[in-house]
Amino acid sequence: MNQMTSRFAPSAAACAVPAIAFDKIRLDLGGKCVVDDLSFSVAPGEFACVVGPSGCGKTTLLRLVTGLLSPTRGTVHRLGAFVGGPSPDVAIVFQDYGRALLPWRTAAGNVALALEAMGTPRLERAARAAALLDKVGLAGHGDKYPAQMSGGMQQRVQIARCLAQEPRILLMDEPFGALDALTRQALQDEIAMLVRDSGATALFVTHDLDEAIYLGDRVFALQANPGRLAQVIDVALPRPRDQLGTREQPEFLRLRHVLFDHVQNTH
């Protein structure tokens, strides 16, 4: 991992180029305008969260970054390059881990899928997959099938698969939305650490305002119909964050008020 951090350590020149840049994006789907006039950028290594009511195009935004969708107007840039399609640099964690994992592959096999796609030599795959599973707290569970694992474990497998890509951009689409509260908190702390260690840029979509503040360096609040940027808040809370201490800080509560007011007003 150290090797990766140094490889992607933002040099002075790289800092000038945003990891993700949206420039006046408009997207029409089925004759309906889903996203309009959306401009924002995320700096390399930044942890950016996106909140907003349903139908504001949060998930669409991630698809635009992956290149699975192309904007009707405007341009999306990734690491300074125009987005033409999916790239191994960009990994995405889906909310529905149950559907995003191959049921016929074990945990290790699912992680190995990404390694195979990355062209990792056959002999190294097993060890790399085991190391990645270890990293997400699944040591010793490598030969379990998804059906034999809890939701939290399955989501950890998906995270390990994404880390196998050694992504420079990690996209997450409400990854903890379907998990119970305790598992969610544990995974929040783990993902914050994993992202920091890898030096990747994170774009994290959630409907949970507290989660957005807890994880993010910045929070983008979107509004719906059509989706567009309503507000950006900077989260100046010290890291590493702590489930109890951070959530009790006055600044956390202030930001929570700001976001809540915003959500109330845009509804």
Next chain:
Amino acid sequence: MNNWLLRAGSILLTSVVLLLWQLVTATGLVRPIFMPTPAATFVDLWRGLTQGDLLALTMSTMQRMIFGWLLASLGGVLLGALIGLSSRARYWLSPTLELLRPLPASTLLPVGIALFGLHPQMLLGIIAFGAIWPVLLPTIHGFSSIEPRLREVAKTLRIGPLAFALKFGLPNALPDIIAGMRLSLTACLIITVVGEMITAQQGLGSTIIMAARSFRSTDLYAGIVLLGVVGAANNALLGLLEIGLTPWRTART
């Protein structure tokens, strides 16, 4: 315990059927020329297997059935994968397939004989044609019903079409394919026997029809019993194969 009771019950039922057969024939209710006693049948079967050419005939039928089945399975999986993965191929080919599918393979035998003559390969081709459908249709379904989220995963990992077919399509279709192959083997046995009867190729089919025509009822029943055993053995072996090939479906915590 419950399982054991069920098994005992099923064996009991088989014995009752055999007993009824014995009762009906031994009391002279049915004349032996139409239905021999079970004992006479098994004696004849044993003699045929050990002294006669019944074993060679069974082997020849089974070989034909298995080759036809392998052809049908291979063709069904390859063609099904192509059609299942490409919506365009589905669009172009489904009307033709819908026309060909309901055709009973036995009706194609005269066509095959007229076109290619009485070749063993012709019969093999007809067996494969008739037995391809139980494999082809589930394979198409298995390859075309891949979870959309998994398609997205494949796209973000930039997995190529061949790797997608092998790593996503094939395992997704495998349970359907194996179920189809089981049905296909049964179809193969039927078409093989009917085909041997019609084309007089050496095998159990032709032996049975010759026995029936010359009123050798013990030979006839011996052949039928043998076919029943072959069919049951097929199914049992494929059941084991299914468990071995799709471990994720039986693995539970």
